[in-house]
Amino acid sequence: MSSPAPDGRPRRRNPALKRSYVACIPCRSRKVKCVIGQNPPCAKCEREHRDCRFDVHEKAWKQREAPKWARNAVGQSPRASRPAGHGDDTETPRSNGDAVSARSLAGTEKTVTSDAAASSTFTDRVVASMVTGPSDALDILFDAASQLSAHDVPPRHSVLPQLDFSSSHPIPIIKELSYPDDPVLDFWDTCRFVRQGWFTAQEAVTYVDLFYEFFAPLSPIVTEAYKPHDKHRALVCEEPLLCCTILTIASRFFVLPGAGGHSRSHFIHARLWQYCELLIRRVLFGQEKHSTAKTRVLGTLEALILITDWPPRSVHFPPETEGWDGLLISPAYDRHNRIQTNGSSPLIRWREDVFEPSRRCQRMSWMLLGTAVNLAYELGVFAERTSRPKPLAEDETRVLGIRKLLYIYTTQMSNRMGCSNILPDSFTSTGLLHSKLPSSNPAWDVHTDLCMSLARLGKMAATMFFPSPEYTKQQVLNGQYAILLEHFSPSLSRWHDDFISKTPELPSSIKHFLTIEFNYIKAYTHAISIQAVVEQALARDIPKIEDCRNGLLKECFRASDSGFIREVLSAGETIMKTTAALATTATLRYAPSRITTYITCASVLLLKAIFLCQAIEAPPEEFACARNLQALNDAILALKTSAIDDMDFPSRYATLIEKQLAKVGACSKDNDADAQGAAYHDDSLGDLEGQLHNSLLAPGSALGDIASESILPSISGFENWMPLPFDPSLAPFTSSHPYFTLGFELDSLDFLWNAADIGPIT
Numbered sequence: 001m002s003s004p005a006p007d008g009r010p011r012r013r014n015p016a017l018k019r020s021y022v023a024c025i026p027c028r029s030r031k032v033k034c035v036i037g038q039n040p041p042c043a044k045c046e047r048e049h050r051d052c053r054f055d056v057h058e059k060a061w062k063q064r065e066a067p068k069w070a071r072n073a074v075g076q077s078p079r080a081s082r083p084a085g086h087g088d089d090t091e092t093p094r095s096n097g098d099a100v101s102a103r104s105l106a107g108t109e110k111t112v113t114s115d116a117a118a119s120s121t122f123t124d125r126v127v128a129s130m131v132t133g134p135s136d137a138l139d140i141l142f143d144a145a146s147q148l149s150a151h152d153v154p155p156r157h158s159v160l161p162q163l164d165f166s167s168s169h170p171i172p173i174i175k176e177l178s179y180p181d182d183p184v185l186d187f188w189d190t191c192r193f194v195r196q197g198w199f200t201a202q203e204a205v206t207y208v209d210l211f212y213e214f215f216a217p218l219s220p221i222v223t224e225a226y227k228p229h230d231k232h233r234a235l236v237c238e239e240p241l242l243c244c245t246i247l248t249i250a251s252r253f254f255v256l257p258g259a260g261g262h263s264r265s266h267f268i269h270a271r272l273w274q275y276c277e278l279l280i281r282r283v284l285f286g287q288e289k290h291s292t293a294k295t296r297v298l299g300t301l302e303a304l305i306l307i308t309d310w311p312p313r314s315v316h317f318p319p320e321t322e323g324w325d326g327l328l329i330s331p332a333y334d335r336h337n338r339i340q341t342n343g344s345s346p347l348i349r350w351r352e353d354v355f356e357p358s359r360r361c362q363r364m365s366w367m368l369l370g371t372a373v374n375l376a377y378e379l380g381v382f383a384e385r386t387s388r389p390k391p392l393a394e395d396e397t398r399v400l401g402i403r404k405l406l407y408i409y410t411t412q413m414s415n416r417m418g419c420s421n422i423l424p425d426s427f428t429s430t431g432l433l434h435s436k437l438p439s440s441n442p443a444w445d446v447h448t449d450l451c452m453s454l455a456r457l458g459k460m461a462a463t464m465f466f467p468s469p470e471y472t473k474q475q476v477l478n479g480q481y482a483i484l485l486e487h488f489s490p491s492l493s494r495w496h497d498d499f500i501s502k503t504p505e506l507p508s509s510i511k512h513f514l515t516i517e518f519n520y521i522k523a524y525t526h527a528i529s530i531q532a533v534v535e536q537a538l539a540r541d542i543p544k545i546e547d548c549r550n551g552l553l554k555e556c557f558r559a560s561d562s563g564f565i566r567e568v569l570s571a572g573e574t575i576m577k578t579t580a581a582l583a584t585t586a587t588l589r590y591a592p593s594r595i596t597t598y599i600t601c602a603s604v605l606l607l608k609a610i611f612l613c614q615a616i617e618a619p620p621e622e623f624a625c626a627r628n629l630q631a632l633n634d635a636i637l638a639l640k641t642s643a644i645d646d647m648d649f650p651s652r653y654a655t656l657i658e659k660q661l662a663k664v665g666a667c668s669k670d671n672d673a674d675a676q677g678a679a680y681h682d683d684s685l686g687d688l689e690g691q692l693h694n695s696l697l698a699p700g701s702a703l704g705d706i707a708s709e710s711i712l713p714s715i716s717g718f719e720n721w722m723p724l725p726f727d728p729s730l731a732p733f734t735s736s737h738p739y740f741t742l743g744f745e746l747d748s749l750d751f752l753w754n755a756a757d758i759g760p761i762t
Helices: 025-030 043-048 068-073 096-128 134-151 182-189 201-214 229-238 240-253 261-285 298-309 348-379 396-417 442-465 469-478 480-505 508-526 528-540 545-549 561-584 593-615 625-641 649-671 673-677 687-697 704-709 716-720 750-758
Strands: 162-164 173-176
Touching: 025 043, 182 201, 182 229, 201 229, 201 240, 229 240, 240 261, 240 298, 261 298, 261 348, 298 348, 298 396, 298 593, 348 396, 348 649, 396 442, 442 480, 442 508, 469 480, 469 528, 480 508, 480 528, 480 561, 508 528, 508 561, 508 593, 528 561, 528 593, 561 593, 561 625, 593 625, 593 649, 593 750, 625 649, 649 750
Parallel strands: none
Antiparallel strands: 162 173
């Protein structure tokens, strides 16, 4: 029986018609009622901000068709939208040219019609909708944003991301994200970080692309196996720690575009590093999961080494919790240097902002490398190929590369830390490091071989000069260090000749890095002559400036000391010039942390050598101190303009050195007022150096923008320094630690604090 009509009369059912329920695809999939109005979308899709779509099929005349607006929205063909009763035989045939023109005109009219319809729909809703609260207003704004994003899609100009370096913020902003294919984005959408809303799939692909563009070429750690987008699935599913480490490094160096990009980048970096810590703990505690995402794999070894080169931002801050503190105030608390005076940071901030972060970074790197070596032994990296598991045996090239990397990094870190090498001394005598396999990247092989030779040179220097503080002091007092240096110098020359012969095979950035590492070894080994002069002066009790003027301090120089100190000055100057060259190509910003450590160490050694030469009233042309100071000033500008962020300790160190040298320069100008306006010229500078200097200080350049704040106007005055008081802190090595490891030690810059009292800044 039929239900009555609104006027009380019974309804008449047409037996020729059948009732049919029409619903959009989202409502049909959820099996809910689809309330269709006059215009799209349906009530549920409008409430949930979904795409209201309909399947339009050719149906029999007895069935109910979809609404007319639904047929237009999905681009129904004229045949499907033709009213019932109009058959195919009524259509007039067309020629091919007419068909093409018709399709072109139809496409144009369709685009204009859809845009106009979308604009009209949104305008009608804005006018007709009743706003009863904030949620209704936000719904209207959301629809506006959705329509703008749907009708204003930028074309895909480039697959790789684009950066914006014009911002005043030290971190470059990503101007344009990568445009990967849809299957790549579909896979990243299933990643847990994307599902949790940390970043989008496109941003994740952009991070990986930026890592392989700016960081992978600067280090031999990671090959380009996972660089193609179609390899990202293997990176995420099979190498979890390596994938997370790549994202962590890139998120610290680049800012995402759009509103809140800086805050989001800091948040993403912190969250990614927390997950890296979780995976590292799983490795330490042996908590391997039974899934495809393994942590005890070769990629984990590469990730642990990567972190030592590009540490996270958290190393700049103290631990979150401090338990079991027996005292409320540390015994080393400095109550005299806790006040900020004259706009300068208190000296206590040097400990908290520079010294402690650098020490934390070194300790963390040392422990991560130890973990990597232990895991490598477990995986069979150091075993023969026949005794390794099948997956490792099939990837012999990657295994050999990891063996070399572990030897290089552990040897370098042990030299900087003053600890014994984790790998045994017999490791280099085996054939594990000398296997010759076909490689697709010859430059990578040349780079690793040169790095291994440098690591062996550093280990040789540590054995010869610094086995213990007592041995070093004995060699300094009896003069045996001169014989050792003469024996060690040919090894340095042989490596340098080999490096020059292989230079054409290396990228420019790698050549600069190897130049810095080589000259750092050269500087800190020859700096033992500075230690010898200071020890001789202390033995003769020459602490007064009058004694220096009488030539007593110069009598502490042995016959070979002047030549050794020139080597320190030359090596330090080369490192400073190379630093400035790296800054002009924006490579210094992305350099590994060990490179910036070598730069700061070399600058301290350079300053100590210059101050010692000034204390003995050496003629300007004898040691060319003014030229060295000019190179140091260029390096200071390079470090300041290449900071990762405002907590980057190389830039903080550069600011400190600049302030101290400005005070010394002020004293120099008081000593010789005419030297203040003298220009700096040196005929011995080559064309390359002159071009570099002009590019550094050119108006509008990155370094030239802050040149007005530098100490360049007072550089020429250093040629006429008055003699400075002799300071025992000029010795490059402390009595308790013979290695000059960082240049950040609290007592390594005492000579600067003393020099700061010689005159005010004018």
